[in-house]
Amino acid sequence: MSVLDKYEFCLAKLEDEENLLKVRNQKETRSTSINKKIISIEEHQKWFREKLNSKFFHYYVLKDLNNEFIGLGYGEKFNISDKSCIWGIRVLTNLKKTDKFGSIILYLLFNKLFSLNEINKINCQVLKEFDWIKEWYIRWGHEIENFDEINGCFNLYLLKNKWNLIKNEMLKNL
Numbered sequence: 001m002s003v004l005d006k007y008e009f010c011l012a013k014l015e016d017e018e019n020l021l022k023v024r025n026q027k028e029t030r031s032t033s034i035n036k037k038i039i040s041i042e043e044h045q046k047w048f049r050e051k052l053n054s055k056f057f058h059y060y061v062l063k064d065l066n067n068e069f070i071g072l073g074y075g076e077k078f079n080i081s082d083k084s085c086i087w088g089i090r091v092l093t094n095l096k097k098t099d100k101f102g103s104i105i106l107y108l109l110f111n112k113l114f115s116l117n118e119i120n121k122i123n124c125q126v127l128k129e130f131d132w133i134k135e136w137y138i139r140w141g142h143e144i145e146n147f148d149e150i151n152g153c154f155n156l157y158l159l160k161n162k163w164n165l166i167k168n169e170m171l172k173n174l
Contacts, residue, residue, distance in 0.1 A: 003099055003174045009108040012059040012072065017048050019061070019069040023090040051076070056085065060112060062105050070101050073109030075122065084121035084157070087113060103174055106140060110163055120160045125153040141166050 012020065021044045023029060030036050039047075051057055058075035071091035078085045089105045113119050125148065126134040134144075134154050141163060142156040 002171075003104065004108070004171075006065060006099070007070070007104060007108075008063050008065070008067075009060050009073075009105070009112070010063075011057070012048075012052075012061045014049075014052065016061050016069065016072075017045065019092075020044070020048060020059075020072060023071060023092055026090075026093055028093050029090055058085070058113060058116075060105075060109060062101065062108070070095060071105055073105040073112075075109070075113045075119070078118070080118075082121060083118055084123055085113065085119055087122045087124055100174060103170075107167070107170055107174060110140075110158070111167065114160045114163050121157055123155060123157045125151065125155055127151075127153045140170065 021039065021041065024044065025038050030038065051059060054076075056076065056078040059072060060074065061072050062070040064070060069092065071089065073087065073089045075085040075087050087109060089102060089109065091101045091105065095101070110122070113122055123145070124137060124142070126137065128147075129152075134156065137156050137158075138144075140158070142158045145155040145157050147154055
């Protein structure tokens with residue numbers, strides 16, 4: 001039995017709205033985001049309902065087999081010219097860590113996004129002060145594209161062909 005058999009990773013639904021707000025407003029989430037302010041319920045509802053209705057809706061939630069919310073992974077801001085999107089993950093921090101939740105979400109998210117024919121590249125941003133996160137993403141096959149002086153973050157990317165080469169090795173490390 002794989003560690004992945006203990007979880008469900010599926011598209012977010014309206015019923016997940018409250019849990020998504022919790023994870024978006026965690027101290028850890030706000031500290032690693034460019035936007036540091038707490039998100040109001042009204043702002044979140046408007047944002048999430050727009051996401052639900054967008055053409056490129058790829059917000060996935062990780063739940064255990066008891067339907068308990070653990071976190072989310074997402075792909076958004078699809079760019080047709082280079083067949084790319086931006087990805088991110090968030091995990092509830094008050095959970096008892098039984099598995100590597102962040103790694104599980106990353107693995108499942110990358111498989112979902114790269115299974116789409118229109119995606120060949122996924123991008124992310126890491127604030128300069130969170131260098132350890134940047135190193136973690138590099139272990140997951142990412143390369144540094146550049147440093148964004150305006151936002152103070154590294155822009156990283158992962159190509160589909162590289163993911164296909166390393167995904168089985170990454171699965172072994174879950």
